[in-house]
Amino acid sequence: MTLKLAGRTAFVTGAGSGMGRAISRRFAAEGANVVAVDLNAETAAETAAAINAEGGASVSAGADVRDREQVAAAVQVGLDAFGGYTTLVNNAGIFDNQAPLLETDDALWERVIGVNLLSAYVVTKAVLPHIIAAGGGTVISTASVASFVAGSGGAAYTTSKHGILGFTKQLALDYAPHNVRANAICPGAIDTGLTRPFWEADPASLELFSAVPAKRVGEADDIARLALFLASDDSSFIYGTGVVIDGGFLLT
Template sequence: MTGKLEGRKAVVTGAGSGMGRAIAVRFAAEGAAVAALDLDHAAAEATARTIVEAGGTAHGVQVDVSDSGSVTAAIDSSVRALGGIDVLANIAGILDGYAPVLDTSEELWDRIIGVDLKGVFLVTKATLPTMLEGGGGTIVNMASIAGFVARGGGAAYTSAKHGVVGLTKQTAADYGAQGIRVNAICPGAVETAMTKKILEDGEAAVIESINAVPAGRHAQPEEIANLALFLANDESDFIHGAAYVIDGGWTIV
């Protein structure tokens, strides 16, 4: 590790598992003090414990990113624990089982939009004042190839991820001159416990399209963490409002 985030204070949502956990661990390994946020408090604390046992600094914090009160409390707790926030990674997200419109209930729609889009908005809004007071910061949002194309998710998930790409660009435009950089990551299929269940339960055509990517495999969470690290540190200083596709070639075929 090269200390690319040495001295930085980072908040990572969805840090209890999958890509969020990999990103939190990688940020800490690169020198950041990390607030690991997750709906599952025990999972958040487990990630923090892993970081501390490796010699890093971390705190586990419970949050429901779809609830403004919970978000405010979690960010306030993170600021107290870390002494500020320089980096925010909005990674928390859920899938919709590739449900098309007619199979998407209003409850499912609200739940997906609430976590995957509203959650990014709420956490960003709660974090920006601290970043601005500190002179700037970097925000990395988890979008998806479903933010660009169909078949990356169902009606709700695809709509939410298109929204995340738009929110990323607008936030970058609004706050870039004040030292805030905002970019998005758009993965294809990533090998996590959550996506494994979708693949097991999903329709054959969807599974076939995922398995046929030119790379011939799914991404590992650590590969997504590599991109998150790049977008969070000063090497990407001239990158504002970008949405990086990392999909093994899924969207080119």
């Protein structure tokens, strides 16, 4: 069997849990070297350890993805271990508790925009030159159904996810001549450690999100399988697209 990501190296943010961990493990299972990065260095290390225990190759780094110096240090960890990059997954993200504008203070706005949108700028600027130097590759960013409609987040979250989609489209156009493909994943409700506390506090919201055509909420591995497709040659003719993976949520 040919591994779909053999010989490639991926830098994955938000890799310490949830979708980021699932993406990291699936990439490694398909032959990629994985640099697992998270604000929580311990959980990033746990992801890398799980990959290595499964026969893959991974190193980890703790970094605030808004901080250029910390990101540069994390990038260097991967360069020292694997020599270069072909793949970037901008997955780090946070919620805003669905706060409307007048309930959003400057600190919340700056934090959500920083983690969800500014980080994609900071990390991509740090990793993209290495992808180009390798002859090309892929940049995948986690957007949301909130990239298309309001209601799945508050003012800051919805703005940040609309921004990720615009960022992805412009990146795809600008760097296609360098053999770089950029695409975004746009999840609906996914069962992760980030979402579970909200559903436990408000079971009715879980019932609402489960009432989609698929009749369930998504799982982290649903996202990981899509990320693998977008990182592999299977999606070689897909550029600048936000791929919706929501069980039909936007249809309702």
